[in-house]
Amino acid sequence: xxxxxxxxxxxxxxxxxxxxxxxxxxxxxxxxxxxxxxxxxxxxxxxxxxxxxxxxxxxxxxxxxxxxxxxxxxxxxxxxxxxxxxxxxxxxxxxxxxxxxxxxxxxxxxxxxxxxxxxxxxxxxxxxxxxxxxxxxxxxxxxxxxxxxxxxxxxxxxxxxxxxxxxxxxxxxxxxxxxxxxxxxxxxxxxxxxxxxxxxxxxxxxxxxxxxxxxxxxxxxxxxxxxxxxxxxxxxxxxxxxxxxxxxxxxxxxxxxxxxxxxxxxxxxxxxxxxxxxxxxxxxxxxxxxxxxxxxxxxxxxxxxxxxxxxxxxxxxxxxxxxxxxxxxxxxxxxxxxxxxxxxxxxxxxxxxxxxxxxxxxxxxxxxxxxxxxxxxxxxxxxxxxxxxxxxxxxxxxxxxxxxxxxxxxxxxxxxxxxxxxxxxxxxxxxxxxxxxxxxxxxxxxxxxxxxxxxxxxxxxxxxxxxxxxxxxxxxxxxxxxxxxxxxxxxxxxxxxxxxxxxxxxxxxxxxxxxxxxxxxxxxxxxxxxxxxxxxxxxxxxxxxxxxxxxxxxxxxxxxxxxxx
Numbered sequence: 001x002x003x004x005x006x007x008x009x010x011x012x013x014x015x016x017x018x019x020x021x022x023x024x025x026x027x028x029x030x031x032x033x034x035x036x037x038x039x040x041x042x043x044x045x046x047x048x049x050x051x052x053x054x055x056x057x058x059x060x061x062x063x064x065x066x067x068x069x070x071x072x073x074x075x076x077x078x079x080x081x082x083x084x085x086x087x088x089x090x091x092x093x094x095x096x097x098x099x100x101x102x103x104x105x106x107x108x109x110x111x112x113x114x115x116x117x118x119x120x121x122x123x124x125x126x127x128x129x130x131x132x133x134x135x136x137x138x139x140x141x142x143x144x145x146x147x148x149x150x151x152x153x154x155x156x157x158x159x160x161x162x163x164x165x166x167x168x169x170x171x172x173x174x175x176x177x178x179x180x181x182x183x184x185x186x187x188x189x190x191x192x193x194x195x196x197x198x199x200x201x202x203x204x205x206x207x208x209x210x211x212x213x214x215x216x217x218x219x220x221x222x223x224x225x226x227x228x229x230x231x232x233x234x235x236x237x238x239x240x241x242x243x244x245x246x247x248x249x250x251x252x253x254x255x256x257x258x259x260x261x262x263x264x265x266x267x268x269x270x271x272x273x274x275x276x277x278x279x280x281x282x283x284x285x286x287x288x289x290x291x292x293x294x295x296x297x298x299x300x301x302x303x304x305x306x307x308x309x310x311x312x313x314x315x316x317x318x319x320x321x322x323x324x325x326x327x328x329x330x331x332x333x334x335x336x337x338x339x340x341x342x343x344x345x346x347x348x349x350x351x352x353x354x355x356x357x358x359x360x361x362x363x364x365x366x367x368x369x370x371x372x373x374x375x376x377x378x379x380x381x382x383x384x385x386x387x388x389x390x391x392x393x394x395x396x397x398x399x400x401x402x403x404x405x406x407x408x409x410x411x412x413x414x415x416x417x418x419x420x421x422x423x424x425x426x427x428x429x430x431x432x433x434x435x436x437x438x439x440x441x442x443x444x445x446x447x448x449x450x451x452x453x454x455x456x457x458x459x460x461x462x463x464x465x466x467x468x469x470x471x472x473x474x475x476x477x478x479x480x481x482x483x484x485x486x487x488x489x490x491x492x493x494x495x496x497x498x499x500x501x502x503x504x505x506x507x508x509x510x511x512x513x514x515x516x517x518x519x520x521x522x523x524x525x526x527x528x529x530x531x532x533x534x535x536x537x538x539x540x541x542x543x544x545x546x547x548x549x550x551x552x553x554x555x556x557x558x559x560x561x562x563x564x565x
Contacts, residue, residue: 100126102493103133122356124318126496127398127488130445134493136318158266158317158498160197195274195508197501198266200313201231201306204273208234208302211280218283218293224301225372228324231306233369236276239297240283240290251387253522254380257515258301258373259394261336261471263308263319264497267489267507268394274508275515276300292519296389304369305336318497324368326354335359337393338469339367340374342477343407345468360469370471377479389522390483391475392515397496399438401426402486404476406443406467413442415482422483422521429517430510436490443472443486483518487511 105111114133118125126134194207212221218240225233241252257275259268279298282289292298303309307323321333331354338345338360345360353359365371380386403419405411413419423440430438444467467473476484490499490507499507 097138098136099138100134100136100496103135104131105133122353124320124357127493129398129400129439130441132493134496158198158501159313160199160501192277194277195270195504198270198504199273201303201310204269204302205234207273208236211236211277215280215283219280222299224299224376225369227305227307228322228368229307231310233301233304233306233373235299235301236280237297237299238276238279238293240294242294249385251385252297253295253389254297254299254386255390255392255515255518255522256299256301256377256388256475257392257394258304258471260301260303260305260309261393262395263303263305263312263321264317265396266312266497267396267499267503269302269309270504271394271489271508271511272300272302274504275512276302278508278512279515288520289516291523292516295523296519297386301373304373306369308333320357321359322367322369326359327362328354331355331359333359334361334367334370336367336370337395337471339365339370340469340471340474341365342470342474343405343468345407364469374474374478377475381479388475388479388481390518391471391479391481391485392518393471393486394489394511395486396489396499397491397493398488399436399490399492400488401438401440402443402472402488403440404443404473404484406470406473406486408467409442409444413476419483419485422518423485425517425521426485426487426514429513433510433513434506436510438487443467443470483522487514 103110103114105114117123118135124136126136128134194203199207208221212219218238220237222235222237223232224235227233239252257272259265259272262268276298279289279293279300283293284290305322308319308321311319311323319333321335323332324334325332326334333354335356335358338358341364344364352362361367365374377388381388401423403423404413420440427438427440430436470486472484472486475481489511490503
């Protein structure tokens, strides 16, 4: 099993970020210790903090099991990169001595050993896929070589900057020709102050109200539930309803885009807001977007977990669950993405312990926000003449597009080919935006490898984390939402949950193009026919036609390969 140290991870109370200084050093390889190759992805050079008895016991077990020596002497980070000021003590107190290790899984035995360690020691699993698992541990449990410096700076940069920025036009904009054509400016997203930084809920909600006021013809602000602490779970319903008195009203086709189920995944909340803003402001300016808003209602839910999201701003930047009380007073919170009723996993050791980051509650739908959101969705379909045709749940990180099922790889979902076809189209739309690669797979395969990938046999490896009770599976199976996806956004581990704010707009644009592609697909275009306006306005397609044809061929080959399995 290869182990790569991914990030030294301090937490943060809300503090103004520092101005960045310098560049990060490129990665280098670390020393090899027996079966483990260890290297550090981020490391913050700080004194050791006072650790709890449980933490010391846990770390001692890890050293003993994996034969990893304590690290009494460390190679310090380079002094070439200096921050404007040292990180505050509150930021270092909780996570200053931690790193995130990447474990490369090469055999079922290694997967089983790591799974047992996660379950017994209640480790904080950051992310996982078929090839690797990222886990937060104390840096004292291993020897390592620092590769990226000044991680505290990266955490500060995830908070809004308070520095003044010159509002004068940038040099590249001064000579931009004026166009009388009524279309959105290509630089609108770059000059929109709202998307320059991550925003707290106290800013997001007034912003949503402003959009409702500015665009009353096609925007409504609704609530899809109430949180454990009594906060509304706000959403924007975007769409235009053409009326025809001579024709009976059919169920309104609705697409739900949700984010923020896990509080620390800020990029998912910002991305939902970006896609919503792009849809809202394009109405009446773009023929294709106007048609999408006339054919569908789009419900955008920026944060399914408002209590947890606020907690990440005011107390613990890396908080994951909601904030409801559990049976253990000192272990709060339920993992909302494991709290749904379909295939809720009551047998998992992790799922049944309130101290676990993946605690699913003591019964199905114990997670307040998950239960109330599900009740809202059921009520919409049963009583409000709504047909939910697609559900997209945004998360971070690892750049994956996942479709059902999450709870097990042993069950094949109906219409698997349709799920794969649209999933590959979403990945292509993202790739053609900024060149980013997103993998497409079943959610169960995104969390555990299997012998099928190597020997074409249905022999599955142990799961790192329970996949039962997910929103993805619940919408697909219980509400019969034919196209249900979970999209894990940028990046693949360089920053993890601490993705710098400069990624907000590129990630949002990728998601916008993917969701727009989904709309065309559901209209019957299947991503092949392109509306006339799109062909005329897209210089990228015109300039790269041959390359696009090659990409179409590659996607077709991949789809045929999956169908032959």
